[in-house]
Amino acid sequence: MSPTIFISAGEASGEQYGALLVTALKNQLAAAGQTAEFFGMGGERMQAAGAAGGNQTFDRIVRSEDMAVMGLTEVVLHLPRIYREFRKLKQAIRTRRPSVAVLIDFPEIHFRLAREFHRLGVPVIFFVSPQLWAWKQHRIKLVRQFVRRMLVIFPFEESYYRERGVDAEFVGHPLAELPAPAISRGQFALENGLDPAKTWIALLPGSRAREIRDHLPTMLQAAWTLAGNPRDPANRRSIQYAAVLASLNVSQFTPMPHTRRRADLFEFIVPLAPTLSRAQRTAIQQLAEKHRRGLVLRFVQDARAALFHARASVVASGTATVEAALIGNPFVVVYRVSPLTYAIAKRVVKVPHVAMANLIAGKRLVPELIQGDFTAANIVQQIERLLPDGEARESMMQGLKAIREVLTTGSAGRAEQDQGAIERVAAITLEQLAAASPDPGIQAVTS
Numbered sequence: 001m002s003p004t005i006f007i008s009a010g011e012a013s014g015e016q017y018g019a020l021l022v023t024a025l026k027n028q029l030a031a032a033g034q035t036a037e038f039f040g041m042g043g044e045r046m047q048a049a050g051a052a053g054g055n056q057t058f059d060r061i062v063r064s065e066d067m068a069v070m071g072l073t074e075v076v077l078h079l080p081r082i083y084r085e086f087r088k089l090k091q092a093i094r095t096r097r098p099s100v101a102v103l104i105d106f107p108e109i110h111f112r113l114a115r116e117f118h119r120l121g122v123p124v125i126f127f128v129s130p131q132l133w134a135w136k137q138h139r140i141k142l143v144r145q146f147v148r149r150m151l152v153i154f155p156f157e158e159s160y161y162r163e164r165g166v167d168a169e170f171v172g173h174p175l176a177e178l179p180a181p182a183i184s185r186g187q188f189a190l191e192n193g194l195d196p197a198k199t200w201i202a203l204l205p206g207s208r209a210r211e212i213r214d215h216l217p218t219m220l221q222a223a224w225t226l227a228g229n230p231r232d233p234a235n236r237r238s239i240q241y242a243a244v245l246a247s248l249n250v251s252q253f254t255p256m257p258h259t260r261r262r263a264d265l266f267e268f269i270v271p272l273a274p275t276l277s278r279a280q281r282t283a284i285q286q287l288a289e290k291h292r293r294g295l296v297l298r299f300v301q302d303a304r305a306a307l308f309h310a311r312a313s314v315v316a317s318g319t320a321t322v323e324a325a326l327i328g329n330p331f332v333v334v335y336r337v338s339p340l341t342y343a344i345a346k347r348v349v350k351v352p353h354v355a356m357a358n359l360i361a362g363k364r365l366v367p368e369l370i371q372g373d374f375t376a377a378n379i380v381q382q383i384e385r386l387l388p389d390g391e392a393r394e395s396m397m398q399g400l401k402a403i404r405e406v407l408t409t410g411s412a413g414r415a416e417q418d419q420g421a422i423e424r425v426a427a428i429t430l431e432q433l434a435a436a437s438p439d440p441g442i443q444a445v446t447s
Helices: 012-031 043-049 071-079 080-096 107-120 137-146 155-160 185-192 209-226 238-248 280-290 303-309 319-327 339-348 356-359 378-384 393-414 421-436 438-444
Strands: 004-009 036-041 057-062 100-104 124-127 149-153 168-170 200-205 266-271 297-300 313-317 333-335 368-370
Touching: 004 107, 004 280, 012 036, 012 043, 012 100, 012 185, 012 319, 036 043, 036 080, 036 209, 043 057, 043 438, 057 080, 071 124, 100 149, 100 421, 107 124, 107 137, 124 421, 137 303, 149 155, 149 421, 155 168, 168 356, 185 303, 200 209, 200 303, 209 266, 209 313, 209 333, 266 303, 280 297, 297 303, 303 319, 313 378, 319 333, 319 356, 319 393, 333 378, 356 393, 368 378, 378 393
Parallel strands: 004 036, 004 100, 036 057, 100 124, 124 149, 149 168, 200 266, 200 313, 266 297, 313 333, 333 368
Antiparallel strands: none
16 A cells, blocks of 8 residues: 655645645655655645656645635635635545645644644644744744654755754755746747737736735736826826837847837736636736726736746735746835734734845845835836846846855755755655655665
């Protein structure tokens, strides 16, 4: 009988890592002539990874898109559904009794699952640390009690946990190991109905429906202002800006007459997370249609390609800011939550910056427009500084390059075993599986 591995991810970034982990585990098991059963919570990518090649499928007990809610008010609103899905997950755990569990980020749900696994004697690997160093530091006692291994993706997190008695390891950042998107600008334009001669600005409003509803209208208002507001009869700013762009020696820009409307210069790209349901995607597209007011706006699937080819971006705080930093795309960070959530967060958050890029840099490298500062006018003010070549753009790009080097160096030098982050997590998972399994054949996986 094959051993069973539980893997759980709740949000788009974690679900991406989960899909990569399922693939890595299957490959490492296959190399040793072994198999395993996978089940848990995940999205379509994790399910597809399980179905790809061979018979080691991922049995998705709960869809991650049904659990990924944010903020106090939304959690309360969806509490009956969350509780129902959580009970379903716990029942599957009790019935199937996995040999090892890997919980990826998503602490609100995963700390509760970790407690359940502890009761059952199942070792827990927590991959992608909850940001205890920023807030809710009292939860460190839950980590010490319920988590066997804490695998972190930022270098400073390893010492934070070890100093507090947790077996932690910096495995590298999975995104730092990904190659640059291979798709050319022309092909990306062709696939998404874009004009490669125009300036593209990416708008990343978040991976959850509530985030997108809170962020996208303001982003589109900023895009409208940037493209030239027709309420300004002279449109003086548009003419001046067109002259600036026309003078740039940048391949993305086509020389243009000073009378060209600003609206003709820009196209806007909105990546949508794969964890969004069809109904959520439809609602988001309807929301965008209401607010875009004639802007050229394209929804795309590949956020990394959008960031790679955009001139600059407006990015909701989260994993997408790390993606933007690693790709080197100049960006502005925004975020908005309910007034109640923000009031509580202000009291408990203990870090000087919101964006991970700024925390790693140790300074305000990337502009942060949070809550009341998140306005269309402020976005335009910040993004306009980053579009033309010059000191502001070059300084940010140099800072982002330094961040990329920090994360890439850590990943490249991981564990003398020349393993990437995901491969290292898979190896540690199989080490725990071997220790927990009565089947001596499993031990050969890590020998």
